[in-house]
Amino acid sequence: MLQAEGSPPTGAALAVETLQRWLAGSRLRGCGQGLAAGLPATVWQCAFLDESDRLRVIRWTHSGTAFTTTGPGAESHSRINGTTTAVHPGELVQVTETPSLITHAPHAGPS
Numbered sequence: 001m002l003q004a005e006g007s008p009p010t011g012a013a014l015a016v017e018t019l020q021r022w023l024a025g026s027r028l029r030g031c032g033q034g035l036a037a038g039l040p041a042t043v044w045q046c047a048f049l050d051e052s053d054r055l056r057v058i059r060w061t062h063s064g065t066a067f068t069t070t071g072p073g074a075e076s077h078s079r080i081n082g083t084t085t086a087v088h089p090g091e092l093v094q095v096t097e098t099p100s101l102i103t104h105a106p107h108a109g110p111s
Helices: 011-023
Strands: 027-033 043-049 054-061 066-069 074-079 084-086 092-095 100-106
Touching: 011 054, 054 092, 092 100
Parallel strands: none
Antiparallel strands: 027 043, 043 054, 054 100, 066 092, 074 084, 074 100
C-alpha cells in the first residue's frame, strides 16, 4: 500500500515520488544487468537523458549490495532518502536493493 485514505504517504509512496521526480522529462537510453552490462552480477541499471541531455543512471541490486564505479562525467550520487553526495568519475559507489541515481555533467559536444 502506498497511502491509506486520510493517512500520510508510506515510505514506498515517497520512494515512488522520488523516482518519478528523477525521471520527469527524461528519455530512456537503455537498460542492462550484470556482467553483460559491465556491472556486478546482481546490479541492474537504466540510463536516461534529461531535457538538457544530461545522463542520469539509476542502479539497484536484486539482492544484497554491490559496489560499482561511476562513469565519465559523473557529478553526484542521489539516494531515495533524499541525500545527494558529490562524486568523481571512476569513484566507487554502493548500490543496494533501493534504487539510486548517478547524475553526469551535461554533454558538451553535439548530440
